[in-house]
Structures are given as structure tokens and as C-alpha cells.
Amino acid sequence: VNCGRLLADENDPELAKIVRTVPVGKRRFEAVHAYCTKISICKPDEPNENGEDAPPSQPGHGGCGRLQPAIRREALKLFSVNKQQKHDEEDDTKAQQDKRQLSAAEVYTLFKKIPDSDITLMGLSAEFARPDWMIITVLPVPPPPVRPSIAVDGGATRSE
Numbered sequence: 001v002n003c004g005r006l007l008a009d010e011n012d013p014e015l016a017k018i019v020r021t022v023p024v025g026k027r028r029f030e031a032v033h034a035y036c037t038k039i040s041i042c043k044p045d046e047p048n049e050n051g052e053d054a055p056p057s058q059p060g061h062g063g064c065g066r067l068q069p070a071i072r073r074e075a076l077k078l079f080s081v082n083k084q085q086k087h088d089e090e091d092d093t094k095a096q097q098d099k100r101q102l103s104a105a106e107v108y109t110l111f112k113k114i115p116d117s118d119i120t121l122m123g124l125s126a127e128f129a130r131p132d133w134m135i136i137t138v139l140p141v142p143p144p145p146v147r148p149s150i151a152v153d154g155g156a157t158r159s160e
Helices: 013-021 026-036 104-112 116-122
Strands: 070-074 077-087 093-102
Touching: 013 026, 026 116
Parallel strands: none
Antiparallel strands: 070 077, 077 093
16 A cells, blocks of 8 residues: 555566456456455565666566555445554464555545556556546536526525
């Protein structure tokens, strides 16, 4: 939820198979979603063994390296569920869940971070169907002369 990258690496053979075999659209989106739900950590680029100045042999994933929360929906609200490790006195680990509501503004900024290459891998069109366009940011309201008139109790119509 930090960098906006797809959790699966483009060089991953399983993702490459999905991209080759599943046509662009809803089916590819569902297949990529099913594959990425198994991944919980955004893969960072591996450090270069030959030195920092040498160019990498393959382009990396470019991820942030953080543990990604599970996104859950309850009615019309989205929640981010982080599993944290809590240590007892006896060094037993218990999983504790941190649940927090995501606002529409947070989801919008996350969708804005998604690069065009990842949008294409998901089966969407970067030109016609970006995910951030699916959240209403401007609500169009017609001017008063164009709005329909309102009927009042007496049966007469009145203008606003």
C-alpha cells in the first residue's frame, strides 16, 4: 500500500504465463488478482553484486520491500488489516491484527501511484481505464435553469 507497484514481479514465470495465455480484460484481472493475493511482501530490487555503479542485468521489480496489508471490505467501507507479531514474556508469538479504515482519498492516491506498465499487466488500459479514474473526484451539477422543477404540496411546480 506504499509504492503502488504490483506485488508480482514482471520476470516471474507464473505471471508471464498468465499474461501470455489470459486475454486482456476481466479474466486477466481476476487471474492476476488471484496470483497476487498469495504474495504478502512487495519485492525490492536485489543489490548489485558487482558494485553499485554497474547497471543491472535485468530490470528489477522496483518495489518498496514492505509487508503489505490485506484489504477487506465491510459494506461500503474498506479496511486495511495488518498482521503484527506480539511477543509475550515467554517468547511465544501471537498474531495481532491492526485494522484501520481506508478513506477514499488514501485509495485515490494509491491508485494514482500505479504505473502504466502494471495497469497493462492487470488487464486494464492505461489510456482508457486507469483505476484512479474510477473514483469520483468531481461531481457535475447542472445549472439551476436546466434542473427539473420541483412539485410542492399544492400541486404547483416551483423553481429553486
